Amino acid sequence: MAEHTPDRRLVLIGGGGHALVVAEAAQNLGWQIAGFYDDDPASTLASRTGLPRLGGLREAAGEVRIVIAVGGLELRRTVIDALREQRLIAATVCAPGSHVAPSASIAGGVFIGPGAIVHSHASIAAHGIINSGAIVEHECMLAENVHIAPGAALGGRVTVGADTLIGLGSRTLPGIRIGHGCTIGSGAVVIRDVPDGATVVGVPAREKLKAQISKLK
């Protein structure tokens, strides 16, 4: 295996499609990706990049600096909780071409994709994903493990609870409060607050009953 400068050594937790994006951005920023952890020996990252698989998802105990690159929020939550006790440093990766206002607060483990904007005094808690081209406007507050999918936009002062997916291309009006464990459907326009655990779709966004939704995320 290639030698790595210790303070630039990074491993990814997860080796699927989202990990491809995180790995490429991190390498462009000068991180040396030593490999990844995934339960699947035939992970996309191995076949597409040749990066070595170092073990299963929960086996990163001896590592120093990691970024969780699993895409699905439920699995991310499992990994976050499993690794919490291990005092790993969670690296923040802001892809080239993203814009983060100097006054914004970005916690460890956050990934900000190319073309994404995080505006003035916004706050992104640990392990969030602000994906390609997403917009998080001024003073938004995002709790841990929130995913703002590609092209989605949050108006100013929106709050989002933990483990919530804001779907592809959706729009959320300023000041809206979205709970934890929610799914905002792709293309939705959110004009009212969203309670914990709700899935909303459409324009304007309305709650779908769980019975109508076969698979939440």
Ligand SMILES: CC(C)(COP(=O)(O)OP(=O)(O)OC[C@H]1O[C@@H](n2cnc3c(N)ncnc32)[C@H](O)[C@@H]1OP(=O)(O)O)[C@@H](O)C(=O)NCCC(=O)NCCS
């Ligand atoms: C809302 C969502 C979670 C529902 O997923 P699902 O459980 O697989 O839902 P289904 O495809 O079985 O559809 C269930 C019903 O909801 C409707 N529906 C699903 N997604 C919808 C959407 N985004 N907007 C409007 N209606 C939607 C379907 O038409 C269907 O309606 P019907 O019961 O009248 O036929 C999903 O469609 C979605 O939008 N996910 C966001 C994905 C995303 O952005 N991921 C990030 C990738 S980086």
